[in-house]
Amino acid sequence: MIDPFTLTLILIAVLAIMGASVGLSMIAGSFVYLILKGFDPSIASETMLQGLFNNYTLLAIPLFILAADIMNIGSLADRLLRFAQALVGRYRGGLGHVNVVSSLIFSGMSGSAVADAVGMGKIIINMMTRDGKYTASYAAAITAATATVGPIIPPSIPMVLYAIVSDQSVGFLFAAGMLPGLLMAFSMAVMNYIMARKHNFPVDEIVPLRELPGITWRALPALMLPVILLGGIYGGIMTPTEAAAVAAFYALIISVTIYRSVSFQDFYKALLGSARSTANVGILVAGAITFNYVITRENLPLTIAEMLSHYELSRVGFLIVINLLLLALGMVLEGGAILLIIVPILIPSVQAMGIDLLHFGVIVVVNTMIGLITPPYGLLLFITANITNQPIGRIIRDIWPFILALMVALIIITFVPDFVLFLPRLLGYQG
Template identity: 60%
Template sequence: MNFTSPFSLTIVLITALAFLGLPIGLSMIVGSILYLFLVGADMGTVAEQFLNGMYSNYIILAVPLFVLAAEFMNIGSMTERLLNFCNVLVGRFRGGLAQVNVVQSIVFAGMSGSAIADAAGSGRMMQNMMTRDGRYTPSYAAALTAVTSVIGPIIPPSIPMVIYALVSDASIGYLFIGGMIPGLLMALLQMVQVAITARRKNFPVEDPVPLRDIPKITWQALPALMMPVVLLGCIYSGITTPTEAAALAAAYALAISVVIYRSISLVAFYDALKTSSKTTASIGMLIAGSLVFNYVVTIENIPETLRVLLTGWDLSPIGFLILVNVLLLLLGCVLEGTAILLIIVPVFIPTAQALGIDMVHFGVMVVVNVMLGLVTPPYGLLLFIMTNISGAPVRDIIRDALPFLGWMVLCLALITFFPDLVLWLPRLTGYQG
């Protein structure tokens, strides 16, 4: 490899700027401009790639709308009512409040599509509930909230799956359906680990909810519980596209919070718009940077070069998937998930297609892998978010999260070796892959 080539210098510049603290999206834009300057290409190409990628792709619009839906849920009382309902389901078992943490992640997974939104919203409330009166240590509550938040983008809707669909042209609807069983499987394995730890550490048993209160709690939570039903029903019935369904999700969350729960003030509404705008801007800048950088990667013919290289290794489809998993797990330790989906994954797609690997199966596997990176040290964005929320040292949170990571890697292995765990439901709905 020529370390003085334009592409090498571009990679060095992007890496250096990122380590110096510049957002990775801006780093990629600056690095790509350097590349175009060195090879004598038209500088207007940067703006062209930015505009064509950001403003002509309808799929991207789903991202800010799902973010906005999550914000409306967090500022309303939907979160509290859903947690009360989850407590009815599993709160009476040993370690019941810890089991509630897992179940609420399943429920919220059908609404926000974002692990960070789940951790910052319902996760903050779960942290307070679990540590009240010393029931659980702050580090265990934070670790559990971090690992359960990973379920959110696996069970539909899912912002990472929308981004994967952007770079792969895979069907968003079938990706959403394909994530259901893996997401539920991961939640089941997490509940098994909670049960094991609860028995070993003698976790407390919560007071059971009186039977007379169950109908009232269920009724209060019903409008919020109907949100994923309405959302996914509209997508899979063909009434709306996934992007239109994201708009519907935001409108539904706002309507329920304002009209039925009456829990949103004008100040809170403004703050939700401001927060979602900031989040959307950061994601949009990352997408813009990746689109420009991917143009550079295309000029260098790297996807085709990698395909030829891997073909020369004579890898089987399973061997290729194992290699991708290992590489993504390692990259997840140091890179942000969206960056991996936008920069690294497109390089693997031509090889996966050449080997006959189904794009929906590959996409769900990649998203699960990327989500593991959110709780994998040293980067682990969710670990740092929960450190800020809980005040517990990050090393203690990592220690308590490690047993869950083992189960989550097992879940990743199962969906890698058994594609039908992903493809069975999509095929029931007409998928021909």
């Protein structure tokens, strides 16, 4: 007879392969587990509701999603792109550098790689492919790659999810992502420069320096959003959840009153889109909470910790194994599933190895972001393929150099913890 836990895993995998959402698959599998074990199935419902309603931090997710959707329907993206173009468009492969810088700026507002790729991506891809300056596949590849910075630079929806499962401070996690995010952007800018020299990509339109103050002034209301968010959080004025509400409200106010680029119909569409995205995340969180109860009943985290202890891995060896595991999982699972299902299983082992949980959180999120551009799952690859109407194979061919650049950044992030923890410690983190 098949063990109930094994049967649960098989059921979840089969349902997911058949097209059911991962969240619903986990809920169904958990109910089957409880029935087979002779437990009251209502335990699953109670666990799910308690996990959803007793976690104030979860409120930040729909609010950051709404803020990103409002920014995408307004003219913020256009103004930010013009600002980035004025800064770095004058260099070889200029629009590629504009892509990197604009993603870096937009990431300080949205907290979502998908929002970055969809919002800024459509505009910058059109700019890059106009007049045949860049191939459509290269434009799609660099747009997908630079969007991975979105959830590393604060604010970050994946960081919020990690904070929930690891009981870490969202504010300190946001601070821990700053330098790694800048490192990732720098690595991709270097790779874009190398590719520009190799393929003789053009220098973009050179914006006269005398026009820079005016361009900066027009983009300033949008550029102030990250300042308000981070200043409010680290100044002790707002919690991250309150900051998410401020971000959504501020994005709406400047889009309506200053840029005057959002109609009531646009706002209604943004609300609907945010509701759908929030529902998707909510189902995933609910499923993970329920399935984590099953994992706890099976004592799986401690079992894995004991199994790993038998191999007597050093800290370096352990981190290598963890990175390989997360990269492999990122090829087939979405980041939210990894954060909510896999990470809670690994945390006891991480603590046993003496690895700082804040540092580990950044490692996890960076790995899941690389997973978004790694075949065969590669959600960002499919998004940019849809924008450009390019075969996915061509985009995969052009994205490998950027995956290599991000892997170099990941190595530094993994094995130089002081680099990751420098800003959190500056802000009072004791880890």
